[in-house]
Amino acid sequence: MNTSAETMFSKRSMALKPSAVREILKAAERPDVISLAGGLPAPELFPAEAISQAYIKVLNDKPGAALQYGITEGFGPLREWIIARMKKFGIKSGLDRLLISNGSQQGIDLVGRAILNPGDVVVTENPAYLAALQSFASCEAEVVAVGSDDNGMLVDELDELLARKRAKLIYLCPNFQNPKGTTLIAERRQLLIDIARKYSVPILEDDPYGELRFRGEAPKALAALEDELVIRLGTFSKTLAPGLRIGWIHGAPSIIRRLAILKQSTDLHTATLAQWAAAALLETFDFDKHIAMLQVDYLRRCDAMLTALDRHMPAGCKWTKPDGGLFVWLQLPEGVSEKKVFDSALRRGVAVVPGSGFFVGKPPGSFLRLNYSNQTIESINSGVERLAEAMKTAQRE
Numbered sequence: 001m002n003t004s005a006e007t008m009f010s011k012r013s014m015a016l017k018p019s020a021v022r023e024i025l026k027a028a029e030r031p032d033v034i035s036l037a038g039g040l041p042a043p044e045l046f047p048a049e050a051i052s053q054a055y056i057k058v059l060n061d062k063p064g065a066a067l068q069y070g071i072t073e074g075f076g077p078l079r080e081w082i083i084a085r086m087k088k089f090g091i092k093s094g095l096d097r098l099l100i101s102n103g104s105q106q107g108i109d110l111v112g113r114a115i116l117n118p119g120d121v122v123v124t125e126n127p128a129y130l131a132a133l134q135s136f137a138s139c140e141a142e143v144v145a146v147g148s149d150d151n152g153m154l155v156d157e158l159d160e161l162l163a164r165k166r167a168k169l170i171y172l173c174p175n176f177q178n179p180k181g182t183t184l185i186a187e188r189r190q191l192l193i194d195i196a197r198k199y200s201v202p203i204l205e206d207d208p209y210g211e212l213r214f215r216g217e218a219p220k221a222l223a224a225l226e227d228e229l230v231i232r233l234g235t236f237s238k239t240l241a242p243g244l245r246i247g248w249i250h251g252a253p254s255i256i257r258r259l260a261i262l263k264q265s266t267d268l269h270t271a272t273l274a275q276w277a278a279a280a281l282l283e284t285f286d287f288d289k290h291i292a293m294l295q296v297d298y299l300r301r302c303d304a305m306l307t308a309l310d311r312h313m314p315a316g317c318k319w320t321k322p323d324g325g326l327f328v329w330l331q332l333p334e335g336v337s338e339k340k341v342f343d344s345a346l347r348r349g350v351a352v353v354p355g356s357g358f359f360v361g362k363p364p365g366s367f368l369r370l371n372y373s374n375q376t377i378e379s380i381n382s383g384v385e386r387l388a389e390a391m392k393t394a395q396r397e
C-alpha cells in the first residue's frame, strides 16, 4: 500500500507518541538488568492461589453465566463489594454510580472521550501520569499543567489558571502520585473542591495507590468531599493483580450512563469471567489482611530505597519520601543530564525512567522515577548503588 502515515491515520492516532516508559521497559527486560523502571507490583505477593481457586469455583459452579456476555455496567455482586469498600472511605456510591472498567486506564480513556472535544482544555498536575497525558492527547485536547510540590498540586496556581482559561476537566492522582509518590494534603483537597465548584469543572480523581498507604493518616478522598463533580477511578491492579484488568469508575448517575454508552462501543463490557472470579474471591478472601501485608512489605522496600539513596547519592540530589504507593522521585544535581545518567545506569545494569516524559512543557530540572515494589531489598540496594555511580560518572562528564 502506497500511503503515508499522515494520510492513512487519523489526527487522533497520530497525536499519540510511543510511550518512553514502554520502550525503557523493553530494555529493562534483559535478565542482567535490575529494573527500578516499571510500575509493577511484586508478583510474589499476588494472591495467586486464591485467585486460581476462585476461577475454578465459578467455572465449576456457574460456567454458563461466568462465560456468557454480561451487562456493560458490570457484574452486580462485584459492584456491590466495591460500593461497600468505598463506603469505608466515606464515599457514598450506589449501583447507578458505578461502572466496571478494564482497569483504571480505561476509565481515563472513557472519561476523556466523554468530556473532551478537540481543542478543549484539560488541567493536570505537573508532572503527571504519562498514560493519562497520552490518553488526553488522543482526544486532541489541550493539556495545561499546574505545578506541584511535596504536598501535591499547587491549587492556587489552578485557581489563577481557571480564572483566565476555560477548562473542561481537572485530572490528578491525589495519593502517592505517579511519578512523584507525593500526596495532596487535606487542606488543598478542600481548596481544590472549592475551585472546581467555583468554575464548575469536573475532577477526575485517579486513585490506584490509595490503599497502599504504609505511613500516616489518609486524607479524605475527593469523591468523599464532593459527589457530583468528582469522577473517581479505582482498580484492583495494585491490590490484587493487574492481569485481572478490573477497575471501576464512580461518578454521578448521568455521567455513568454516558460512560456506559461509550464503553459499549469500545468493548461491550469487561471480561465476565474475571469479574465473576473477582467477586467469588472477595466473598471469602480477607482483603484487609492482604492489604495490611502489602503495606508492611512495600514499607520495607521503600525504606530500603530511601536508606540506600541516603547512603550513596552524591550531594545535590533530592528525592521524595513517600508514605505509600510504588515510587520515589529523584531530582538530579543541577546541570546533570538525566539522559546521561539513564544511559550510564543501563550500562551498569540498572533501568530507571527519565523524568522528562512526565512533564507537560519544559521540565524544571532533571529527574528520574524509581520503583521499589518490584525488586528485592538486595536488588534495591545494589540498584541504587550502581545508579549513584552512574550519577557520579555523568557529573564528571
Ligand SMILES: Cc1ncc(COP(=O)(O)O)c(C=O)c1O
Pocket (backbone or CB within 6 Å): 039, 102, 103, 104, 105, 106, 129, 173, 178, 206, 208, 234, 235, 236, 237, 242, 246, 247
Ligand atoms: C496513576 C495511574 N493511573 C492509572 C493506571 C492504570 O492502572 P490500571 O492497571 O488500573 O489500568 C496506572 C498504572 O500504573 C497509574 O499509575
